[in-house]
Amino acid sequence: MSDLFQSAGLDGDAPRPLADRLRPQSLSDVVxxxxxxxxxxPLGRMLASGRMASIILWGPPGVGKTTIARLLADHADLEFVQLSAVFSGVADLRKAFEAAKARRATGQGTLLFVDEIHRFNKAQQDGFLPFVEEGIVTLVGATTENPSFELNSALLSRAQVMVLNRIDGPSMTQLLERAEAHMDRALPLTDEGREALINYADGDGRYGLNLAEEIFALDPHQKLDAKAVAAVLQKRAPAYDKKADSHYNIISALHKSIRGSDPDAALYWFARMLSGGEDxxxxxxxxxxxxSEDIGLADPLAxxxxxxxxVTYRTLGSPEGELALAHAVVHMAxxxxxxxxxxxxxxxxxxxxxxxxLAPPAHILNAPTKLMKDIGYGAGYKYDHDVEGSFSGQNYFPEGMNRQQFYAPKGAGREAQIAARLAEWAKKRDGD
Structure with missing residues (x-):
């Protein structure tokens, strides 16, 4: 770690962020x-077998992707080389591959860690393939985006995708306890204040430790409750990208909550989308x-x-028009x-x-001219309004085609009445 500080022009004893000081030193320390x-x-079995394959670490920020990659290199006795797709180009990749080749000639392997690997274009991603196939580098890519959409299929076929979870409440509590042990004092927080801090971290372990560092800098004799924590800390916007994976996940959650008749969950996901800046x-x-898809004729009002x-939202705009959308969400759920x-x-x-x-049957063909009538167009058609019950029971499918049943009402809401009506008409049709 001192090498990193020296390369940045800093002394190895320079102050370091709490999150960096608490960086795990072994895989068992990762929470x-x-x-x-x-x-x-998967990774545990891989290391136990003495092999290290290329992998893609997919997960939100602050969950340990870089730390895991560094520890894997240590465990597998590989040289750790780190690149960022944000700051690196073709020249950097070429230099890394040439160095890995030279290292391999001396019997030393290389773990090439590429942060934000999805930011490399398709051609650059293809450039990894021969070096991965020949074993010149063991590739560990890190991404916050869905690899299925952002990475080449050829690259995905050569690397196993590992999905990392956001840091949950118990794990965040464990991180805060480590911070307290390192600082040799407790965070000046009430139980409610501690819960508020964990909520503010929003599943990002690094961000949670940064927030804890801010709290440690305050008066240790005055415990902060949830309200005080809100006054001291700046809550960041929730992770939501209108063009990324979270966008589709959350609209899917809203859709399925409405389909599942859960108005409270539906309102929650609706609010999440609004607070994330969705149109x-x-x-x-x-x-x-x-x-149309999930309610249909069971409740045509939906x-x-x-x-x-x-229409109401277009008339009123935000925020007043959002209430009309909330009305629709609850009605539909x-x-x-x-x-x-x-x-x-x-x-x-x-x-x-x-x-x-297939043409319609002759009796329902349009017959606007005498010739059409003479050749049988419209012959035998029964005008349903002139029949008792306004139902003639005639066949309306093409001649030579068996009758089909596409619509089968489920019997919920208004469809119960529709189902009964269709059953009655079916009996009349069979009787005819």
Whole structure:
């Protein structure tokens, strides 16, 4: 670590951030990631077998990606070389690969750690392949973005993806206890203040320790409650990128909460999107889609309310118009659900593609001219309004095509009445 400070022009004894001073010295010291580094976990088994394969560490900031990579190099007795895709280019990569080749000739392996690897373009990512395949470097890439979307499939096929978790409450508590042991004094916090500090960290261990360092600098004799912690610390904006993985995860969570009839969870995810800076009109459009897909005819009002909520937001804007969207979220989450029309439409589209050339039966063909009537267009058509019950029971499918049933109402909400009506008509049709 002193080498890093000297290369930056600092003395090895210069003050270091608390998070750096508490950086784990062994894999067993890493908190919150037992699912990948435990004895029976993927990395644990890999190291126990004496082999080290290329991996991609995917997770949010401050969960230990760099630390794990450095410790893996130590454990596997590999030279640790670190690059950042933000600051490095082709020349830096070439230099790293040439040095790794020379090192390999002397019997020394290289672990090349590439931070923010997703920022390299596709061609640069392809440049890793021959060096990884030949074993010149063991690649450990770190990314906060979904590798499925951001990394080449060729690179992914040569590296195992390890998903790191955000630091949860118990793990963050463990980090704070280590900080207190290192400082040889307790954080001046009440139980509520401590919980507030953990919430402010938002799953980022490095950020949590930085916040703790700020608290340690205050008067140790005055314990801070949650309100005082809020006054002292600056809460950062929640992680949310309108073009990244979190965007799709959270809109999916909103959609599934509405589908699952949980208004409280739906309101939470709706609020998360708004607080993250999402365009409310994007949410409004998605609500309209949900009303059609998941509620349908079980509650036709849902589609109307979703549309009106969007109109209201366009009229009022933020923040007043957001209440109308919240109204739609709650109505839809508490409405009876049916995807019967959605399913029926998909089935009808599939059959239509297979039978697209079949003509309607003659009795429902349009007959605007005498010639058309003479050759049988419209012959035998029964005008349903002139029949008792306004139901003739005639066949409306193409001749030579068996009758199909696409729409099968689920029986929830208004669809219960529709199901009964369809059953009655089916009996009449069979009787005819």
């Amino acid at each position: 919150g990631q037992d699912h990948i580094i435990g004895p029976n976990a 409310p009109l994007y949410i409004a459009r998605r609500l309209i889609r949900m009303a 589609l109307m309310i979703a549309n009106e909520a969007m 508490t409405a009876p659900k049916s995807n019967a029309v959605y399913t029926a439409f998909k089935s009808a589209m599939k059959v239509a593609a297979q039978t697209g050339s």
